[in-house]
Amino acid sequence: MQDFTGTTALSHAAFYKHQEVTQVLLKDKGILVNLPNNNGRTLLYRSLMPEYPSYEVISSLLADPRVDVNQVDENGLTPIHSAMKANSSEIVDLLTSHARANISQVDNSGCTAL
Numbered sequence: 001m002q003d004f005t006g007t008t009a010l011s012h013a014a015f016y017k018h019q020e021v022t023q024v025l026l027k028d029k030g031i032l033v034n035l036p037n038n039n040g041r042t043l044l045y046r047s048l049m050p051e052y053p054s055y056e057v058i059s060s061l062l063a064d065p066r067v068d069v070n071q072v073d074e075n076g077l078t079p080i081h082s083a084m085k086a087n088s089s090e091i092v093d094l095l096t097s098h099a100r101a102n103i104s105q106v107d108n109s110g111c112t113a114l
Contacts, residue, residue: 006037007046014047014061017054026064033066040074043067048082053091062098069101076108084113 002008010031013021025031034042044061047053061067070078080103083091096103104112 002035002037006039008032008035008037008043011037011043011046014043014054014057015049017057019054019056019060022057022060026060033061033064034068034071036071036073040072042071042073042079044069044071044079045073045077045082048079048086048088048091053083053086053088055090055094058091058094062094069095069098070105072105072107076106078102078105078107078113080105080113081107 003012008031010022010025010033013025026033036042037046041049044058044067047057047061062069069080072078080092080095080101083095095101103114106112
């Protein structure tokens with residue numbers, strides 16, 4: 001279920017750094033973890049948006065094999081692009097060390113995250 005912005009409860013939990021709620025919702029095998037909001041942003045992307053993203057929440061999301069670390073938003077940006085723009089080296093390291101991460105993904109402007 002999504003709210004009027006297209007955001008799911010799981011996405012809200014990740015955005016607001018509610019680790020325990022995020023963990024509980026991820027246990028639901030039927031939950032759509034890559035469902036984008038109205039701006040094309042998934043829960044992984046939104047979890048990077050607070051000024052101080054939660055390393056623990058993002059680690060939990062990346063541990064779930066259903067979460068697509070390379071899914072792009074309406075601008076062709078991946079979560080790695082977002083972390084790079086925020087100069088969050090700890091989160092960039094976490095995302096780029098993920099086995100499925102594509103650090104060469106090109107956005108709509110023709111730029112990579114690097």
